[in-house]
Amino acid sequence: MTIRLITTVTALLALVTGLASAASYPEAPIVFDKPVTGVIFSHKVHMDKGLSCEMCHNRLFEMQAKKAQGNADFVMESLYQGKYCGACHNGSLAFAANTRCATCHIGVKGAKRLSDGGTQEETHEH
Amino acid sequence: MANHSAPTLNGLVSGVVDRLKSAGIGYYLLLLITLSLVLAAAGLGLLAMIRGHEHYYNVYREIPWGVLISTYVFFVVTSTGLCLVSSIGHVFGVQDFMPIAKRSVFLSIATILSGFFVIAFEIKIPWRMAIYNVISPNLTSNIWWMGTLYGVYLAFMFAEYIFLLMNKHTPAVVCGFSGSVAGIAAHSNLGAVFGLLMGRAYWQGPYMPIYFIASAMMTGCAVIIMFHILGYKLNGEKMGPDMERALEVTTKVGILLICVILFFTTWKLVAGSAGQPNGAYPVVMSEVAGHHAFNFWFFEVLIGMVGPLVLFILSRGRNLNIMLLASISMIIGIFVMRFNLVFLGQSIPVYYDLGVNEYNHLLSYSPSIYEMIIAAGGFGMTAFFFLLGEKVFDGHKVEHH
Amino acid sequence: MNKLDLNNLKNEGVENVPMQERRDFLKMGLAITGIFAGGTILSAVSTFNTANAADFAKKYPYSPHYSMVMHQDRCIDCERCMAACVATNHVPNVPGAYRTTILEKDTPDAVGGKREFIPVLCNQCNLPQCTRVCPTKATYKDQTTGIVLMNIKKCIGCLTCQEGCPYNARYFNEEKKAVDKCNFCWDTRLSKGEKDTACAHACPAGVRIFGDLSKQDDPVFKTVHQIEKAVWVLRPEAGTRPNVFYTKG
Numbered sequence: 001m002t003i004r005l006i007t008t009v010t011a012l013l014a015l016v017t018g019l020a021s022a023a024s025y026p027e028a029p030i031v032f033d034k035p036v037t038g039v040i041f042s043h044k045v046h047m048d049k050g051l052s053c054e055m056c057h058n059r060l061f062e063m064q065a066k067k068a069q070g071n072a073d074f075v076m077e078s079l080y081q082g083k084y085c086g087a088c089h090n091g092s093l094a095f096a097a098n099t100r101c102a103t104c105h106i107g108v109k110g111a112k113r114l115s116d117g118g119t120q121e122e123t124h125e126h
Numbered sequence: 127m128a129n130h131s132a133p134t135l136n137g138l139v140s141g142v143v144d145r146l147k148s149a150g151i152g153y154y155l156l157l158l159i160t161l162s163l164v165l166a167a168a169g170l171g172l173l174a175m176i177r178g179h180e181h182y183y184n185v186y187r188e189i190p191w192g193v194l195i196s197t198y199v200f201f202v203v204t205s206t207g208l209c210l211v212s213s214i215g216h217v218f219g220v221q222d223f224m225p226i227a228k229r230s231v232f233l234s235i236a237t238i239l240s241g242f243f244v245i246a247f248e249i250k251i252p253w254r255m256a257i258y259n260v261i262s263p264n265l266t267s268n269i270w271w272m273g274t275l276y277g278v279y280l281a282f283m284f285a286e287y288i289f290l291l292m293n294k295h296t297p298a299v300v301c302g303f304s305g306s307v308a309g310i311a312a313h314s315n316l317g318a319v320f321g322l323l324m325g326r327a328y329w330q331g332p333y334m335p336i337y338f339i340a341s342a343m344m345t346g347c348a349v350i351i352m353f354h355i356l357g358y359k360l361n362g363e364k365m366g367p368d369m370e371r372a373l374e375v376t377t378k379v380g381i382l383l384i385c386v387i388l389f390f391t392t393w394k395l396v397a398g399s400a401g402q403p404n405g406a407y408p409v410v411m412s413e414v415a416g417h418h419a420f421n422f423w424f425f426e427v428l429i430g431m432v433g434p435l436v437l438f439i440l441s442r443g444r445n446l447n448i449m450l451l452a453s454i455s456m457i458i459g460i461f462v463m464r465f466n467l468v469f470l471g472q473s474i475p476v477y478y479d480l481g482v483n484e485y486n487h488l489l490s491y492s493p494s495i496y497e498m499i500i501a502a503g504g505f506g507m508t509a510f511f512f513l514l515g516e517k518v519f520d521g522h523k524v525e526h527h
Numbered sequence: 528m529n530k531l532d533l534n535n536l537k538n539e540g541v542e543n544v545p546m547q548e549r550r551d552f553l554k555m556g557l558a559i560t561g562i563f564a565g566g567t568i569l570s571a572v573s574t575f576n577t578a579n580a581a582d583f584a585k586k587y588p589y590s591p592h593y594s595m596v597m598h599q600d601r602c603i604d605c606e607r608c609m610a611a612c613v614a615t616n617h618v619p620n621v622p623g624a625y626r627t628t629i630l631e632k633d634t635p636d637a638v639g640g641k642r643e644f645i646p647v648l649c650n651q652c653n654l655p656q657c658t659r660v661c662p663t664k665a666t667y668k669d670q671t672t673g674i675v676l677m678n679i680k681k682c683i684g685c686l687t688c689q690e691g692c693p694y695n696a697r698y699f700n701e702e703k704k705a706v707d708k709c710n711f712c713w714d715t716r717l718s719k720g721e722k723d724t725a726c727a728h729a730c731p732a733g734v735r736i737f738g739d740l741s742k743q744d745d746p747v748f749k750t751v752h753q754i755e756k757a758v759w760v761l762r763p764e765a766g767t768r769p770n771v772f773y774t775k776g
């Protein structure tokens with residue numbers, strides 16, 4: 001509960017102060033491949049919503065891309081408990097992690113399309 | 127003219143040998159070319175059978191039937207047409223059609239054998255068919271009925287031809303009538319193979335069996351006209367008035383049937399576009415204005431029907447050169463027509479209306495070189511039999527009583 | 528006969544009707560409305576793509592009557608089902624060879640999602656086209672389970688079944704020299720005592736629920752026999768009465 005409160009406060013602060021405006025971030029979306037193939041995270045989509053780096057880094061995710069997928073607890077159950085994406089994707093800040101599955105899960109097909117050099121998925125994200 | 131007194135075997139053999147000897151170098155060259163086509167097709171077909179069809183053919187999961195099936199359909203359409211049109215005379219007694227009987231029956235056998243030849247290489251395990259069609263028949267299967275009835279049809283046509291050769295008129299008529307019935311049943315079942323597939327809107331309905339029969343008659347007229355004119359050219363003979371009259375009436379029947387098929391085709395298009403029926407509308411649009419439009423308008427409509435219709439009318443059934451041109455054009459057009467029919471029904475994926483990325487577009491297929499050679503082998507076989515038949519059976523001359 | 532003269536009857540007024548009678552009348556009205564509402568909902572559901580689900584739910588001729596319900600919105604295209612199917616059923620690694628696959632539908636303008644994944648496999652139809660068109664009975668409906676099976680030694684490879692199938696569930700297997708298709712893992716799992724298919728077993732998201740429609744307490748039966756959530760089948764117009772149902776949630 002404390003984590004959720006802190007997150008909420010931080011998110012609101014970030015939105016108010018506009019800390020996100022000048023941040024630089026990886027252009028290409030991150031595509032996790034464990035424990036299942038093809039889970040997309042787009043920095044751009046999240047930055048465009050006015051979030052800042054510090055909101056997730058390094059508390060929820062380390063700077064090194066896809067490091068989290070090495071953790072044994074990088075599973076949906078953890079998200080439901082407020083870890084990782086679940087910190088915001090809880091149904092109040094952002095859509096709950098147990099809904100809209102195929103929004104982040106682009107699947108084997110989506111991952112393949114991205115690795116084949118297409119940037120379509122980025123455009124699909126809007 | 128053939129001798130009326132009972133010929134001896136030696137006499138017959140020496141007659142054949144004489145006729146073959148008298149043929150020119152061009153004849154032998156054509157015989158060689160057509161035979162090599164057949165052998166090349168057979169070789170490639172066997173290779174594909176042994177090493178796996180998927181290495182040689184461009185058909186795939188969503189388009190399982192390619193040019194070999196459409197070529198098979200073309201040949202059986204042709205054979206049925208030859209049988210039906212020629213039966214007007216020697217079975218149903220319309221005198222004008224009598225002179226075309228022998229050559230037509232011979233060619234109906236040649237074309238159906240060509241059809242079987244081609245489909246043997248499209249069916250993946252044909253030898254299992256020989257066994258299980260007999261010991262495990264499925265009576266609800268149109269393809270079972272088609273195969274079985276075409277077998278019966280072939281037997282009747284063989285018997286009919288032999289009786290015609292022997293001048294035994296009554297059994298020839300009986301066999302001809304039975305062959306016609308078997309042919310109509312078999313051929314409409316072939317239409318039903320397509321027409322009764324509930325998941326294929328472009329084919330589905332009673333249209334196909336009916337269309338197939340009308341289409342067979344149309345094709346039969348074209349093939350009769352072409353092969354009779356070619357036969358006389360090959361033998362360097364001039365047609366008698368009986369034969370001229372026969373081709374004139376065949377041309378008239380041909381004109382009628384082109385109109386019938388144009389009428390059918392028109393309503394197929396209207397039915398497939400009015401109300402934009404699911405599963406058929408996108409196909410009809412691709413046919414009329416899409417990527418398949420050239421195949422449809424140029425080959426199917428212009429070369430296959432409208433062009434020959436105009437030429438036949440201009441020829442008045444008498445100008446043999448125009449009629450030959452018209453019939454060749456028609457046969458080319460009809461071959462593409464059969465391809466369109468077989469391919470277009472499959473070109474819309476079964477999941478098209480689901481709107482998924484994999485199947486939100488029409489599918490394409492173009493035959494591989496191997497498929498084309500095997501299809502050409504079928505034509506080679508018909509041509510080979512035709513050439514051989516002209517000399518062996520002495521221009522299929524009809525006995526007069 | 529004394530006819531009731533409605534025109535000349537004096538209006539008694541509702542105030543004269545005893546309270547109990549009024550209550551009963553209202554109850555009856557509610558009951559009737561309830562029935563009609565129920566009926567309307569049922570028929571609305573059955574005309575909305577689920578005609579098959581509602582109509583054929585009544586009779587399940589097989590025992591067990593194997594069936595699968597797809598919770599479509601749960602599918603994340605991880606394709607573990609496909610991998611499990613390939614491994615279990617020895618599906619060759621060549622293009623076009625699969626017994627089950629996942630289709631992808633983009634829904635860029637939809638509220639609540641950018642895409643949908645739709646798993647598909649043989650629908651084990653009650654009125655299969657494939658078995659009707661097969662010339663040699665190489666493919667047939669199993670009398671006990673209703674699974675559409677292959678007798679590969681009879682398959683002549685005419686591929687008419689592939690043309691007939693409205694679900695693209697069949698392919699020619701060059702290794703077996705016969706058409707191959709999903710058989711709910713009959714030979715590889717069910718007949719050996721396993722309770723589900725390899726794909727359902729491998730699914731991490733609870734998309735594929737395998738069950739038996741002949742048992743009323745089966746989860747698949749319960750999902751198909753409710754009217755709160757829409758249940759539908761693919762290609763109902765093909766009339767094959769499929770046994771694979773789709774739902775969301």
